[in-house]
Amino acid sequence: MRIDTEQGDDALPVVRFEGVSMRYGRGPETLRDISFSLEPGSFHFLTGASGAGKSSLLKLIYLAHRASRGRVELFGRDVSLTHASDLPFLRRRIGVVFQEFRLLEHLSVFDNAALPLRILGRKPATYREDVAELLTWVGLGERMHALPATLSGGEKQRLAIARAVVDRPDVLLADEPTGNVDPAMSLRLLRLFVELNRLGTTVLIATHDEDLVARAARPTLHLEHGRLVDLGGRP
Amino acid sequence: MSEFFQVSRWKPGPLLPPRDARDGALVFVVAVLCFLACLTAFAALAANRAAHGWTAQLSGSATVVVRARSNETPDSAAARAAETLAGVRGVIEAQALPREKAEALLAPWIGAEALVDDLPTPRLVTLDLDPKAPPTAGILDRALRAAGVDATVDDHSRWIADIERAANIARFAALGVFALIAAATAAVIAFATRAGLAARRDVIEVLHFSGAEARFIASLFQNRFATMGALAGLLGGAAAAIIGALARYFAGGVGVAPVLPLAWIDLLAALPAPVLAALIAGVSARLAASRIVREMP
Numbered sequence: 001m002r003i004d005t006e007q008g009d010d011a012l013p014v015v016r017f018e019g020v021s022m023r024y025g026r027g028p029e030t031l032r033d034i035s036f037s038l039e040p041g042s043f044h045f046l047t048g049a050s051g052a053g054k055s056s057l058l059k060l061i062y063l064a065h066r067a068s069r070g071r072v073e074l075f076g077r078d079v080s081l082t083h084a085s086d087l088p089f090l091r092r093r094i095g096v097v098f099q100e101f102r103l104l105e106h107l108s109v110f111d112n113a114a115l116p117l118r119i120l121g122r123k124p125a126t127y128r129e130d131v132a133e134l135l136t137w138v139g140l141g142e143r144m145h146a147l148p149a150t151l152s153g154g155e156k157q158r159l160a161i162a163r164a165v166v167d168r169p170d171v172l173l174a175d176e177p178t179g180n181v182d183p184a185m186s187l188r189l190l191r192l193f194v195e196l197n198r199l200g201t202t203v204l205i206a207t208h209d210e211d212l213v214a215r216a217a218r219p220t221l222h223l224e225h226g227r228l229v230d231l232g233g234r235p
Numbered sequence: 236m237s238e239f240f241q242v243s244r245w246k247p248g249p250l251l252p253p254r255d256a257r258d259g260a261l262v263f264v265v266a267v268l269c270f271l272a273c274l275t276a277f278a279a280l281a282a283n284r285a286a287h288g289w290t291a292q293l294s295g296s297a298t299v300v301v302r303a304r305s306n307e308t309p310d311s312a313a314a315r316a317a318e319t320l321a322g323v324r325g326v327i328e329a330q331a332l333p334r335e336k337a338e339a340l341l342a343p344w345i346g347a348e349a350l351v352d353d354l355p356t357p358r359l360v361t362l363d364l365d366p367k368a369p370p371t372a373g374i375l376d377r378a379l380r381a382a383g384v385d386a387t388v389d390d391h392s393r394w395i396a397d398i399e400r401a402a403n404i405a406r407f408a409a410l411g412v413f414a415l416i417a418a419a420t421a422a423v424i425a426f427a428t429r430a431g432l433a434a435r436r437d438v439i440e441v442l443h444f445s446g447a448e449a450r451f452i453a454s455l456f457q458n459r460f461a462t463m464g465a466l467a468g469l470l471g472g473a474a475a476a477i478i479g480a481l482a483r484y485f486a487g488g489v490g491v492a493p494v495l496p497l498a499w500i501d502l503l504a505a506l507p508a509p510v511l512a513a514l515i516a517g518v519s520a521r522l523a524a525s526r527i528v529r530e531m532p
């Protein structure tokens with residue numbers, strides 16, 4: 001007999017949407033009747049024109065917004081049935097690279113990267129070296145003391161990614177991660193995501209960068225006017 | 236400054252951005268509130284002390300008005316009353332006032348013209364009583380009646396009751412003002428927390444979406460504002476203590492006419508100001524912050 005343990009929910013989709021719609025306030029529906037699921041360890045792109053609803057869909061996953069209809073499941077749990085006090089623990093399993101980075105401007109690169117670990121309540125001595133190693137890995141080894149305002153667009157992007165993955169989340173969401181960087185940097189970032197995915201992280205990248213999608217050759221969820229039109233058919 | 240970053244030396248930076256100009260204004264407002272609260276406490280203590288002083292003086296003495304019977308002179312009646320009362324337990328000294336003194340005391344009430352020689356002027360006997368166990372008016376009355384003296388005892392109990400009523404009113408008023416100031420402090424802090432949260436919404440959202448629990452974020456604001464409250468309480472309390480010390484030095488004490496019966500020890504009332512201000516600030520910041528975080532998706 002199988003009991004429902006950590007082992008058990010490995011087999012469940014990490015993210016599952018069933019007939020999901022969402023709207024901002026009393027406005028029109030931004031997303032309509034969305035259904036899909038992300039299996040553990042998968043790597044998807046989320047594409048669509050600007051305004052199609054990519055960022056909105058990610059918000060539903062990282063619990064910044066609630067669905068107006070339908071069912072959103074994370075790690076097998078219906079989020080609308082999850083008690084508010086449990087939501088932080090779901091959020092900790094999801095790393096987000098925000099479109100606008102959302103770095104804390106008054107904190108150093110190192111402090112920004114270490115933020116999720118501080119939220120976990122861990123002692124600095126237990127993670128200092130790991131954070132330094134990660135920052136070196138994303139190419140910020142020389143900038144650990146710098147303030148975000150002094151970083152280039154690409155450096156900010158890599159810092160945002162480092163912060164999103166520092167506590168080894170089960171899912172990584174990235175919103176237009178190559179929006180502010182040149183093609184060479186965008187390839188480097190892609191390699192970073194592929195490497196994280198290889199280590200077991202489920203990855204979903206929202207982008208309108210057709211080159212990137214074509215190069216990566218990964219399944220794609222395509223949004224058009226708030227509807228999902230391509231259910232991840234493999235190229 | 237060295238460009239070299241030493242990982243092993245790293246200490247987490249403050250999650251909330253360093254203080255800005257708004258904090259200074261807030262410290263000022265809360266310090267003023269603490270200052271007023273301390274002055275209220277001083278005033279209450281001074282009123283209390285004054286009431287105690289007056290009631291002690293009044294209950295430590297009594298006045299007896301003696302009326303002479305037809306068969307004796309007012310002087311001998313007064314002397315007899317004094318003699319009788321001196322024997323009562325709890326009476327330290329009984330003194331019959333001579334006629335001129337009694338008249339001087341009565342003049343303002345009945346007018347000097349009315350004090351004609353042949354009209355029998357009532358005589359006064361003043362008593363010093365043991366303030367720890369003063370005899371009641373009834374006991375004194377009975378002793379006088381047993382000795383056949385026609386007299387009225389005034390043990391000042393009506394005045395004492397009046398003073399105590401006034402002192403109670405002063406105490407309640409002080410408590411009311413104190414509660415009002417505490418509530419105003421809490422409201423100001425809650426307002427400032429909300430403003431602080433609005434200004435730091437970006438930071439709060441990053442923490443929130445990174446999985447910070449509501450109480451983690453609330454604690455940040457609680458600590459920030461409790462520290463601010465402690466500082467404001469220190470400033471306000473110290474300012475009040477200085478004003479109180481000046482008042483005590485120039486106008487207080489046991490001089491001829493103490494304007495303000497404030498004792499040096501009363502100044503200790505300013506001591507809890509930083510702790511109380513920190514407590515009020517911390518709790519109201521925590522409540523305001525938790526409410527805002529709980530309203531987030």
Ligand SMILES: Nc1ncnc2c1ncn2[C@@H]1O[C@H](COP(=O)(O)OP(=O)(O)O)[C@@H](O)[C@H]1O
Pocket residue numbers: 024027030048049050051052053054055056057
């Ligand atoms: N906070 C918001 N309030 C109201 N409308 C919004 C908000 N965010 C996005 N929208 C609207 O929702 C639609 C989808 O936006 P978004 O999800 O940002 O698209 P994308 O990321 O694909 O460019 C757009 O029409 C946009 O104007």
Ligand SMILES: [Mg+2]
Pocket residue numbers: 054055056099175
């Ligand atoms: Mg977007």
